[in-house]
Structures are given as structure tokens and as C-alpha cells.
Amino acid sequence: MAYSDKVVEHAENPRNVGTLDKSDPNVGTGLVGAPACGDVMRLQIKVNDDGVIEDAKFKTFGCGSAIASSSLATEWLKGKTVEQAEAIKNVDIVNELNLPPVKIHCSVLAEDAIKSAIEDYRKKQEARAAAVQSSH
Ligand code: FES
Ligand code: FES
Numbered sequence: 001m002a003y004s005d006k007v008v009e010h011a012e013n014p015r016n017v018g019t020l021d022k023s024d025p026n027v028g029t030g031l032v033g034a035p036a037c038g039d040v041m042r043l044q045i046k047v048n049d050d051g052v053i054e055d056a057k058f059k060t061f062g063c064g065s066a067i068a069s070s071s072l073a074t075e076w077l078k079g080k081t082v083e084q085a086e087a088i089k090n091v092d093i094v095n096e097l098n099l100p101p102v103k104i105h106c107s108v109l110a111e112d113a114i115k116s117a118i119e120d121y122r123k124k125q126e127a128r129a130a131a132v133q134s135s136h
Pocket of ligand 2: 064105
């Protein structure tokens with residue numbers, strides 16, 4: 001199977017590989033697995049007080065397309081609001097990377113990881129708001 005140049009480029013030079021501090025209430029962590037192949041992706045966002053994602057990191061244990069999808073996703077996430085990030089669809093990734101049909105689930109993994117990171121971030125924010133309320 002021929003991979004597009006962009007997939008190869010991202011897979012060989014992934015952007016934003018790493019870890020953000022999970023104990024930071026502004027950090028949301030998404031951890032998802034692909035049932036189709038067992039690959040695992042962890043994606044984290046750090047949101048500033050204006051609701052803008054100022055940092056994003058990932059770690060993907062999986063195929064080149066999954067690594068490329070998460071690398072691209074972290075690039076797209078930076079500078080977006082949480083709402084804008086939520087609107088990122090796996091088809092956007094498929095189109096940008098020219099993924100073949102058998103690799104579409106790799107991009108779904110990235111979309112799921114984004115959603116899961118946002119959900120975690122929101123839960124932490126709610127927990128923090130509740131803690132602030134009860135301390136008054
Ligand atoms: Fe082999 Fe995903 S199926 S790495
Ligand atoms: Fe399963 Fe890419 S994530 S083959």
C-alpha cells in the first residue's frame with residue numbers, strides 16, 4: 001500500500017510527542033483504543049483560562065497512520081478553542097493525510113482521543129468549580 005507523503009512525513013517526524021501533567025486541572029487526557037487492531041492513543045490538551053488550547057501532546061502505540069493522525073491532530077488543536085476542537089472530524093484528517101479506506105479507523109482513533117481529552121478536561125473543570133463552591 002502506498003502511503004501519502006504527508007503520512008510518511010508525520011510518522012517519521014511526529015510533532016508534539018510527549019506528556020502533559022495530569023494533575024493540572026487545565027489538562028485533559030484522552031486515552032482510547034482501536035477495537036479493529038488494538039492500537040492505543042493518548043492525547044492531552046492544556047487549556048488556558050480563555051478556553052483556548054495552548055498545548056497538545058500525544059503518545060500513540062500504533063501504526064504509522066495512527067501516529068500521523070495524532071501528530072496532525074495536535075498541530076490543529078493548538079490555538080483552537082475547546083468548541084472548535086470538538087468540531088474536528090476524522091474525515092478532515094483522512095482528507096489531509098489521504099488515508100486509504102483500511103486506515104480510516106486510525107483517524108477515528110484521533111477524533112475519539114480529542115473528544116475524550118475534552119470530556120476529561122470538562123469533568124475536571126466541573127469538579128474544580130464544585131470544590132470552589134463548597135469552600136464558600
Ligand atoms: Fe498494526 Fe495498527 S494494526 S499497528
Ligand atoms: Fe489500527 Fe492504524 S490504528 S491500523
